Amino acid sequence: MLVLEDLRFGYGRDALPYRFSMTAPRGAVTAISGASGSGKSTLLDLIAGFLTPEAGRLTMDGVDLVPLPPEARPLSILFQSDALFDHLSAEQNVALGLPRARQGERETIRAALGEVGLGHLDARKAAALSGGERQRVALARTLLRDRPLLLLDEPFSALDDETRGSVRALVQRLTIERNWATLLVSHNRDDVEAIAKRRYRLSERVLAED
């Protein structure tokens, strides 16, 4: 379980600090919503380690994350843009989720692509994949990393309605099967209602259950 206990952060000395308290259990999607500029990216950046809190606690399964650099934190991040390399194939992009020494494990990589429904597109260059297919490749990469915390920042917003539904269902299935604590930042009510078990809203620098 991810736990934030009065985690505080302010931009600059005179700024009023954000105060974040929340829990996100494993095996479930927890949603964070809030107006533009309310601090959702700030919250994700604190959890990911790109910003350092001034006070409070941040733990995953009881382990203090604050002293850990971003690369040592037990998490994967998926953004609206999927951060694939256009000139690499789906398979090569997924391989980047593995440590260098394991990047030749084609069976493992193909199994991950199969799990997201893209087994047939392993050789296709990312530049020639649709938005939904690209998000699936990015999800296959997080599958190989298999970190217990998944941070999703508006991951469905570039997708059309039909694709959105299927990628959303995939995120929900993987969260349950892999027992991830998945944190979904989304403006979209439908996304939140479809897959979030618990919901928080960020307003006036404070998170509250929605």
Ligand SMILES: Nc1ncnc2c1ncn2[C@@H]1O[C@H](COP(=O)(O)OP(=O)(O)OP(=O)(O)O)[C@@H](O)[C@H]1O
């Ligand atoms: N480096 C910074 N220095 C000072 N203020 C910042 C900095 N980064 C963000 N802010 C401010 O902090 C507030 C929260 O920003 P943040 O990006 O976390 O909001 P958000 O909820 O993610 O917004 P959006 O939904 O538009 O992406 C905003 O008022 C923003 O202008």
